[in-house]
Amino acid sequence: MSSDSLRLTVRQLQCERDERVLFRDLAFQARAGEIWQITGANGAGKTTLLRILVGLHGFYEGQVRWHSPLAPDLLYLGHQPGVREELTARENLRFSAALNNQPGDVDAALDAVDLYGFEDVPAAHLSAGQKRRVALARLWLAPKKVWVLDEPYTAIDQNGVARLDQRIRDAAGDGTLVLYTSHHRVGDDVRRLHLGAEAPA
Numbered sequence: 001m002s003s004d005s006l007r008l009t010v011r012q013l014q015c016e017r018d019e020r021v022l023f024r025d026l027a028f029q030a031r032a033g034e035i036w037q038i039t040g041a042n043g044a045g046k047t048t049l050l051r052i053l054v055g056l057h058g059f060y061e062g063q064v065r066w067h068s069p070l071a072p073d074l075l076y077l078g079h080q081p082g083v084r085e086e087l088t089a090r091e092n093l094r095f096s097a098a099l100n101n102q103p104g105d106v107d108a109a110l111d112a113v114d115l116y117g118f119e120d121v122p123a124a125h126l127s128a129g130q131k132r133r134v135a136l137a138r139l140w141l142a143p144k145k146v147w148v149l150d151e152p153y154t155a156i157d158q159n160g161v162a163r164l165d166q167r168i169r170d171a172a173g174d175g176t177l178v179l180y181t182s183h184h185r186v187g188d189d190v191r192r193l194h195l196g197a198e199a200p201a
């Protein structure tokens with residue numbers, strides 16, 4: 001199946017947590033090469049939605065259907081950077097690359113996120129933004145058909161934001177479907193899915 005045929009269909013999706021409805025009747029269809037920005041107030045259910053999409057949260061009603069054999073070809077970066085404090089930046093990236101079957105030049109990826117010179121520093125000695133960059137470096141390893149990114153811009157400085165914008169646009173240009181949560185908009189042609197009553201201006 002070519003990546004062009006990749007499609008995500010969501011229909012009548014409803015999710016409750018602690019007897020509160022986070023969202024109901026959520027419906028959208030996303031395709032290869034598109035960028036989807038998911039917005040909403042704190043607690044609106046953005047993280048929950050991403051976790052449903054990647055199969056980490058199973059308590060919902062409605063339909064989530066990936067029209068492609070995806071398992072090895074989806075990259076999910078969660079809300080936390082997920083780096084191991086005792087490992088160096090390089091060891092962390094090698095570890096997650098191996099775990100997720102994602103080959104690539106680890107040092108070049110660390111360089112791409114401006115961690116040149118920090119490869120051998122234990123993550124415990126890195127700043128919050130640098131830890132996020134270690135996690136984001138995976139976006140510079142082998143490409144995936146789908147990226148699901150939970151608040152990837154958190155703690156990233158202006159230069160990092162520009163690099164990440166470019167990386168997301170390049171990946172989408174190569175056919176990757178990108179779904180991400182953030183209030184930051186990657187570009188004008190990004191599709192927006194807002195959770196909650198009030199849509200931003």
Ligand SMILES: Nc1ncnc2c1ncn2[C@@H]1O[C@H](COP(=O)(O)OP(=O)(O)OP(=O)(O)O)[C@@H](O)[C@H]1O
Nearest residue numbers: 017018020022040041042043044045046047048049
């Ligand atoms: N582990 C949990 N157990 C029970 N309820 C939870 C849990 N995690 C989140 N919730 C509930 O689900 C709601 C949605 O949480 P979620 O993390 O999806 O929101 P969010 O839109 O990503 O928020 P934020 O912008 O603050 O990151 C929260 O308000 C909370 O009430």
